[in-house]
Amino acid sequence: MKRTSYISELREMLALERSRGRKIALIPTMGYLHQGHLALVERAKQTGAFVVLSIFINPLQFGPNEDYANYPRDVERDAHLVEAAGVDALFHPTSEEMYPSPMVTFVEVGQLDTVLCGAKRPGHFRGVVTVVCKLFHIVQPDFAFFGQKDYQQFLIIQRMVRDLNLPIEVCPVPIVREHDGLALSSRNIFLTSEQRQQALILSQSLNEAERLWRAGERSARVLERRLREQITRESQGVIDYAEVRNAQDLSEVTNIESPVVIALAVRFGSTRLIDNKVIGVEARV
Amino acid sequence: MKRTSYISELREMLALERSRGRKIALIPTMGYLHQGHLALVERAKQTGAFVVLSIFINPLQFGPNEDYANYPRDVERDAHLVEAAGVDALFHPTSEEMYPSPMVTFVEVGQLDTVLCGAKRPGHFRGVVTVVCKLFHIVQPDFAFFGQKDYQQFLIIQRMVRDLNLPIEVCPVPIVREHDGLALSSRNIFLTSEQRQQALILSQSLNEAERLWRAGERSARVLERRLREQITRESQGVIDYAEVRNAQDLSEVTNIESPVVIALAVRFGSTRLIDNKVIGVEARV
Numbered sequence: 001m002k003r004t005s006y007i008s009e010l011r012e013m014l015a016l017e018r019s020r021g022r023k024i025a026l027i028p029t030m031g032y033l034h035q036g037h038l039a040l041v042e043r044a045k046q047t048g049a050f051v052v053l054s055i056f057i058n059p060l061q062f063g064p065n066e067d068y069a070n071y072p073r074d075v076e077r078d079a080h081l082v083e084a085a086g087v088d089a090l091f092h093p094t095s096e097e098m099y100p101s102p103m104v105t106f107v108e109v110g111q112l113d114t115v116l117c118g119a120k121r122p123g124h125f126r127g128v129v130t131v132v133c134k135l136f137h138i139v140q141p142d143f144a145f146f147g148q149k150d151y152q153q154f155l156i157i158q159r160m161v162r163d164l165n166l167p168i169e170v171c172p173v174p175i176v177r178e179h180d181g182l183a184l185s186s187r188n189i190f191l192t193s194e195q196r197q198q199a200l201i202l203s204q205s206l207n208e209a210e211r212l213w214r215a216g217e218r219s220a221r222v223l224e225r226r227l228r229e230q231i232t233r234e235s236q237g238v239i240d241y242a243e244v245r246n247a248q249d250l251s252e253v254t255n256i257e258s259p260v261v262i263a264l265a266v267r268f269g270s271t272r273l274i275d276n277k278v279i280g281v282e283a284r285v
Numbered sequence: 286m287k288r289t290s291y292i293s294e295l296r297e298m299l300a301l302e303r304s305r306g307r308k309i310a311l312i313p314t315m316g317y318l319h320q321g322h323l324a325l326v327e328r329a330k331q332t333g334a335f336v337v338l339s340i341f342i343n344p345l346q347f348g349p350n351e352d353y354a355n356y357p358r359d360v361e362r363d364a365h366l367v368e369a370a371g372v373d374a375l376f377h378p379t380s381e382e383m384y385p386s387p388m389v390t391f392v393e394v395g396q397l398d399t400v401l402c403g404a405k406r407p408g409h410f411r412g413v414v415t416v417v418c419k420l421f422h423i424v425q426p427d428f429a430f431f432g433q434k435d436y437q438q439f440l441i442i443q444r445m446v447r448d449l450n451l452p453i454e455v456c457p458v459p460i461v462r463e464h465d466g467l468a469l470s471s472r473n474i475f476l477t478s479e480q481r482q483q484a485l486i487l488s489q490s491l492n493e494a495e496r497l498w499r500a501g502e503r504s505a506r507v508l509e510r511r512l513r514e515q516i517t518r519e520s521q522g523v524i525d526y527a528e529v530r531n532a533q534d535l536s537e538v539t540n541i542e543s544p545v546v547i548a549l550a551v552r553f554g555s556t557r558l559i560d561n562k563v564i565g566v567e568a569r570v
Contacts, residue, residue, distance in 0.1 A: 007450065011452070101447075103448050104395040104396045104397065104444060104448060105392065105393065105394045105395070105414075105444060105445045105448035106392070106393055106395070107390065107391070107392050107449070108390065108391055108393070109389055109390045110389040110390070110391070111389045112389065129390075130449075133449055134448075134450045137450040137451050138450045140425075140452070159389060159390060160390045162386075163389060163390035163419075164390055164392070164415075164418055164419055164422055165292065165419045165422040165423045166422050167296070167422065167425070
């Protein structure tokens with residue numbers, strides 16, 4: 001596996017691969033990798049492309065009171081994991097390499113970024129979209145892979161690519177969960193064992209909401225109320241949001257008639273977890 | 286010369302050229318071409334690249350009370366001009382091709398877009414930068430050419446390219462003027478013969494400001510006052526702005542110690558003209 005912190009070195013490497021007719025796949029990450037990331041690698045390798053995984057904890061997407069300084073880091077462990085998984089190149093730039101001078105240019109995806117995590121984390125998606133746009137320009141991938149745990153992020157990136165005519169196929173990869181249902185996240189390491197147990201309420205309440213929907217419930221408000229009640233009753237989690245929204249554009253939904261995403265953000269102590277489930281009438285059979 | 290209105294057709298064409306080892310040069314325009322545009326073509330051809338000239342009157346960059354509907358158009362005349370000038374491909378998409386669905390993604394270059402034309406035309410540069418970013422993604426040029434008459438636009442595009450790591454060399458091309466000094470502009474056609482005569486005050490007052498600077502004047506305020514006095518005294522032009530600013534970042538200047546741009550926007554009737562001149566201590570000899 002090749003490994004570099006430098007944009008120019010990465011570009012030379014990729015130009016060579018491209019000149020050999022190789023397609024390029026990009027997996028942008030913030031590191032501290034888990035099986036969810038490795039599922040992205042597996043999907044990327046299926047394309048036959050030269051797979052670049054980037055590790056960059058992007059200061060632009062963290063708010064002033066968020067966990068940028070404490071975000072978990074272990075690049076050597078990550079490097080071993082991705083080499084074993086068959087990644088072709090690991091790109092782990094410094095902040096100075098990515099932001100050599102103060103940024104004045106930003107990319108924003110309106111509408112989609114005003115709800116859910118966008119409403120709770122002002123400026124977060126602007127930071128995400130801007131750094132992903134930079135990475136897209138640096139790597140110029142044919143494919144880019146994003147996990148569906150960050151469902152809103154996936155929609156926003158997909159929309160950016162469409163609106164700005166980026167010649168990139170944005171590929172979503174399903175959420176990977178622990179055996180007991182907890183969605184994998186680099187932030188899970190911050191949970192105490194008690195919080196870890198309580199955090200199961202995210203996937204459990206999503207499953208319960210899906211069950212209700214399968215039983216015929218079509219009111220978004222009823223599902224949201226049940227989610228909130230269950231989370232509050234069965235855990236000490238503090239709900240950031242628990243919402244049912246249109247799965248395509250995240251618009252508000254009253255009666256569930258087309259695919260929706262049920263999206264949760266719940267805090268356990270200082271650790272904020274997100275999870276979601278997409279349900280759609282056509283998937284009902 | 287090849288000619289298309291379709292993104293997919295253009296991309297196929299360019300992929301073929303690229304596969305032959307050809308570099309690509311892009312000249313984004315709004316059409317109604319003049320010798321200034323042809324100077325861009327000439328510079329682009331000097332690179333040896335496959336030269337794409339785009340014609341697209343971008344609704345996003347016009348304000349509600351601006352001249353989008355009346356902007357001059359003559360694509361057939363333009364096509365003859367650029368074919369004769371040696372352009373390899375003319376791309377003239379429709380608005381539907383460029384904006385098939387409502388745009389929610391925008392690219393903005395802060396700071397540089399808040400002054401001069403940015404202060405007078407809110408949203409203008411956001412529209413320019415967003416459409417240029419789209420064109421950059423559609424064409425993926427190695428070089429892009431912009432006229433220095435739109436000096437602020439050039440700086441903004443250059444900064445976008447740098448901040449977002451676009452692998453494109455942005456090349457400025459000097460202003461082309463009529464024999465009497467009037468900077469070429471597609472909007473000059475709207476001037477009455479009297480206004481056409483009065484519009485000479487833009488280049489004349491810039492020349493006078495440069496003369497004062499060469500004579501030792503270093504006060505930006507003094508130069509600005511002289512510009513305003515001369516324009517007001519010798520024409521019926523209504524000044525939108527007449528400012529001396531840092532040539533690199535458009536910041537305010539008090540004493541001229543490093544290169545500055547003297548920038549003018551003056552309205553004659555409903556026609557708004559811009560012009561500028563860069564002067565710098567090192568050019569003084």
